[in-house]
Amino acid sequence: MSSKLSLRFILILVFPLMLVLSSFASVVAKGPAFDQVFSESGVMMLLIEPESGRIVEANKAAAEFYGYPLDQLQQMTIQQINTFTPEQVARERAAAESAGRNYFIFRHRLADGEIRTVEVHSRPYRFNDQNLLFSIINDISPGRHADQDLWYYQEQLEALVDAQVEEIQRSRSFQYWTLIGALVIQGLVILLLIINIQRKRQLQRQQQQTTEALTNLATTFAPLSGQDFYQAVSQYLVEKLNVDYVFVAALTCDARRAEVLAGWADGKPIQPFGYSLEGTPCADVYDAHRMIRAQGIQQAYPDDALLAELGAEAYIGSVLLDKRQQPVGLLVALSRQPMHNAHSADTLMQLYVDRVSAEMQRSEVEQQLAQMAHFDPLTSLPNRTLLADRLKHAMAQALRHEQMLAILFIDLDGFKAVNDSHSHAVGDQLLVSIAARMKQVIRDEDTLARLGGDEFVAVLQHLHSPNDSVKFLNRLLTVISEPVLLDDLEFSISASIGVVFYPQQEGLDADQLLRQADQAMYQAKQAGKNRYHFFDVERDRALRDQHEGLLRIRQALEEGELELYYQPKVNMRSREVIGAEALIRWNHPERGVLPPASFLPLIENHVLAIDIGYWVLNTALDQILSWREQGIHVPVSVNIDAIHLQHPGFVDQLASALSQRPGIQPFDLQLEILETTALDDVKQVSGIMLACQRLGVGFALDDFGTGYSSLTYLKRLPAELLKIDRSFVRDMLDDPEDLAILDGVIRLAGAFQRQVIAEGVETQAHCDELLKLGCEWGQGYAIARPMPASSLPGWLAQWLQSESVPSA
Known part of the structure; x- marks a missing residue:
């Protein structure tokens, strides 16, 4: 019997010693190297080169998460994975620094194209x-895989168990040193061992409960997010804690109110509502972060009407914290009966606090990202991106329901002066005030967006005719023009509004509609501001046709489709050929040879007329030299537009063209201009003509008698030749007034010592009558039609052999 007691005593001494030694052995054991931890860890890890963003090393967990082979992932850059632009990355870094966060929220694209929200x-x-x-990536996207969440919560469980094991080891160490110190406390050591065994059993039960809770989080709740997640958690806690109410609430910015997002009570979801924290246990939870009241909650907070309404007796509350450990919400459980296991219930609730907090922060970040992407930060109105989406949707609805859509381009009049005089800060306040006014008058189904600066766009739906928008337009102009008071300053501004309607006869996209509304807005400004203007579709179509025509003529010039025809000018008495007029033609690939009247009006007063004018001059000069080589001396006259003649550098370019062709003799080239060319500045035009004449270039006044003919022009414009317009020549045989005009012009030319030539000579009778009036020079179909340059030598030989003017 004594030997058995001695054996027990020895075992009692040896067993604690073995425990202590085993604990020492675990302490001195070395941990794995970094390479092993990096490669074998289930946590996603990357080593990234800071400057280039190249992924130097990635572990297997990262490769599996992103869906790339490990060798391919290690050849990529982080920019190929992160969907944020450099500007968005910079804003997120600034936000993290401002919030005191040691992590960043990004959107990463997986190999299969799926976008995940991650915590880096x-x-x-x-x-x-x-x-x-060294980057550690944590997937915080809703709907992530259950095994990832299970790993996350398993890691929490292991940390909890490790803490408990450390506590056991400390207890065993205490027993060891107690046994070493004195054998007399053997009974105390045995007692401590018994206590530790009991605690271990208790921890095992707690571990089982924790594992069940975390497993549910990782499986049942993992696919859920937002309100659905809060409601599912509340329902689960009601059942497991055997309480009557559980809800999740978000705190307002000033922490004075709580907004219940979701909850569960009496077998059904709780409808969202809000309440003031003053006089409630939630106010104390906000200060202390936790509260457990197993009974008597109504007596402790008699002013809380909600507790009385619910008939609450027990209360457990915990604050939800963000990454900066600042309260953002509450998780609350209420029971109508006293809670005998309140502390155990609180322990279970704490397992959900971090996950609910993380979901609340994820939802907030997601809302912030959506706000940044789709709304103007100053006015909180939809931005250009969201406007484009809503406009396309509204266009589709208008076509589907056979209704009309109005797009309003709104620009504030005089806003720049406010910024220049009172600073941009005041201007921003004014924009916010005006935007709020416009938002008040617009209908819920319509859209008001800010494009930037002082430009806004409104989209009005469900219209049946343009007149349906007039009432709203007048009201909008009225509210904008009302005075605005800002810090004792009063501002009165107005708006110019361009309006375009959809659908139109042509199929247009959203960008084209906005451009049309923008054009209409500028027309409203030009008309005096503080008004609206409807876009003119027909006028726009004409302008587009003109633009397309100009582009086609430019193409014709560049591709050599233009050609000069020449119409001879002769002395009808002596039959001498005194020159030829160069007339442009367009050899159109589809429409054939086009006369100047079919395309020259498009380039009138356009810079293209200058380019074509230089081409005509150079081509005519080259043709003069070409004929000279064939033994033919025919001076050529060229029509010059006013915009070309008065263009800076015209005289210099003409001089350069002549100097490059030394074979050109004085007055081989004559320029024909209209009387109206000199209307704006007779002195300038006269100076240009004199400069050209010093180069050996002559001038003729074309279509004389049809414009603003006056003795002033004849006196001040140094033109050697007057060309009588064909309209007078054509009707001279039948209209005595035209005959009288011809007689007057011819006498006037003689008085001013000018030569005169008649256009439109179509018959021998015209020639005879003109010769009677003293006009010897003529040009027209009776003499010759315009012809290609290659045809003129043959005509010239035939003309010199004939004895009379051939009939037309």
Whole structure:
């Protein structure tokens, strides 16, 4: 019997010693190297080169998460994975620094194209003599895989168990040193061992409960997010805690109110509502972060009407914290009966606090990202991106329901002066005030957006005719023009509004409609501001046709489709050929040879007329030299537009063209201009003509008698030749008034010592009558039609052999 007691005594002494020694052995054991931890860890890890963003190393967990082979992932850059632009990355870094966060929220694209919201923890790390960034990635997207969440919560469980094991080891160490110190406390050591065994059993039960809770989080609740997640958690806690109410609430910015997002009570979801924190246990939870009241909650807070309404007796509350450990919400459980296991219930609730907090923060970040992407930060109105989406949707609805859509382009009049005089800060306040006014008068189904600066766009739906928008337009102009008071300053501004309607005869996209509304807005400004203007579709179509025509004529010039025809000018008495007029033609590939009247009006007063004018001049000069080589001396006259003649550098370019062709003799080239060319500045035009005449270039006044003919022009414009317009010549045989005009012009030319030539000579009778009036020079179909340059030598030989003017 004594030997058995001695054996027991020895075992009692040896067993604690073995426990202590085993604990010492675990302490001195070395941990794995960094390479092993990096490669074998289930946590997604990357080593990134800071400057280029190249992924230097990635572990297997990261490759599996992103869906790339490990060798391919290690050849990519982080910019190929992160969907944020550099500007968005910079804003997120600034937001993290401002919020005191040690992590960033990004959107990463997986190999299959799926977008995940991730939490990235990065810090500098020296690896293989390189300064790199060591990044740990945590997937916080809703609907992530259950096994990832299970790993996350399993890690929490292991941390909890490790803490408990450490506590056991400390207890055993205490027993060891107690046994070493004195054998007399053997009974105390045995008692402590018994207590530890009981605690271990208790921890095992708690571990089982924790595992069940975390498993549910990782499986049942993992696919849920937002209100659905809060409601599911509330329902689960009601059942497991055997309480009557559980709800999740968000705190307002001033922490004075709570807004219940979701909850569960009496077998059904709780409808969202709000309440003031003053006089409620939630106010104390906000200060202390936790509260457990097993009974008597109504007596402790008699002013809380909600507790009385619910008939609450027990209360458990915990604050939800963000990454900066600032309260953002509440998780609350209420029971109509006293809670005998309140502390155990609180322990279970704490397992959900972090997950609910993380979901609340994820939802907030998601809302912030959506706000940044789709709304103007100053006025909170939809921005250009969201406007484009809503406008396309509204266009589709208008076609589907056979209704009309109005797009309003709104620009504030005089807003720049406010910024220049009172600073941009005041201007921003004014924009916010005006935007709020416009928002008040617009209908719920319509859209008001800010494009930037002082430009806004409104989209009005469900219209049956343009007149349906007039009442709203007048009201909008009225509210904008009302005075605005800002810090004792009064501002009165107005708006110019361009309006375009959809659908139209042509199929247009959203961008084209906005451009049309923008054009109409500028027309409203030009008309005096503080008004609206409807876009003129027909006028726009004409302008587009003109633009397309100009582009086609430019193409014709560049591709050599233009050609000069020449119409001879003769002395009808002596039959001498005194020259030829160069007339432009367009050899159109589809429409054939086009006369100047079919395309020259499009380029009138346009810069293209200058380019074509230089082409005509150079081509005519080259043709003069070409004929000269054939033994033919025919001076050529060229029509010059006013915009070309008065263009800076015209005289210099003409001089350059002549100097490059030394074979050109004085007055081989004559320029024909209209009387109206000199209307704006007779002195300038006269100076240009004199400068050209010094170069040996002559001038003729074309279509004389049809414009603003006056003795002033004849006196001040140094033109050697007057060309009588064909309209007078054509009707001279039948109209005595035209005959009288011809006689007057011819006498006037003689008085001013000018030569005169008649256009439109179509018959021998015209020639005879003109010769009677003293006009010897003529040009027209009776003499010759315009012809290609290659045809003129043959005509000239035939003309010199004939004895009379051939009939037309």
